[in-house]
Amino acid sequence: GAGVSQTPSNKVTEKGKYVELRCDPISGHTALYWYRQSLGQGPEFLIYFQGTGAADDSGLPNDRFFAVRPEGSVSTLKIQRTERGDSAVYLCASSLRGGEEYEQYFGPGTRLTVT
Amino acid sequence: QKEVEQNSGPLSVPEGAIASLNCTYSDRGSQSFFWYRQYSGKSPELIMSIYSNGDKEDGRFTAQLNKASQYVSLLIRDSQPSDSATYLCAVTWGSARQLTFGSGTQLTVLP
Secondary structure (H helix, E strand, C coil): CCCCEEECCEEEECCCCCEEEEEECCCCCCEEEEEEECCCCCCEEEEEEECCEEEECCCCCCCCEEEECCCCCCEEEEECCCCHHHCEEEEEEEECCCCCCCCCEECCCEEEEEC | CCCEEECCCCEEEECCCCEEEEEEECCCCEEEEEEEEECCCCCCEEEEEECCCEEEEECCEEEEEECCCCEEEEEECCCCHHHCEEEEEEEEECCCCCCEECCCEEEEEEC
16 A cells, blocks of 8 residues: 655755645555654654644754644745754655554655755 | 664675674663665655564564664565665664664675
């Protein structure tokens, strides 16, 4: 079946602009996660959705970042007033449910470059 | 502080050898353990999960977990050049659902 998809694959934006990154999880997966990965590092957690609600947003670095998942499927990560330090690969993952033992599957990522 | 530590490598092994990748974690409240493989420029791909002490085998891969020692490892038997990648260890803690990753170990399998 289809895996997690993310669009766009690459996004270049100017400092101060607003960007939206989209994630479409595996069909039937109720849990969705956003991570970001900088070069040479493992992914870092941003936010976790169970269904439509954000169950844990403790990883969001500041209030310029927020994410929505209005219908419990597709999610959008929104970044306001982008800064050069936001440049990274943004990864989305989904799992069947949100329990500790449910395996997370990653999408291909969106590479964000802020100039 | 919840931390996951891996040797960054690079680790080089000859083709056909056993590659051994190690990971330690900082907190005994850990629940689940995962190994992901990441090729350069690609996203992480899940290769193994392990939830209880002992060994778990899947094809050429064996994951080993020792919760008392806070240690999880991945063995790759009959290593192939196509196994050359960065291997990421990931852990969940308590009621938290998110993965905490190590920084990865770069493995090179020499033909």
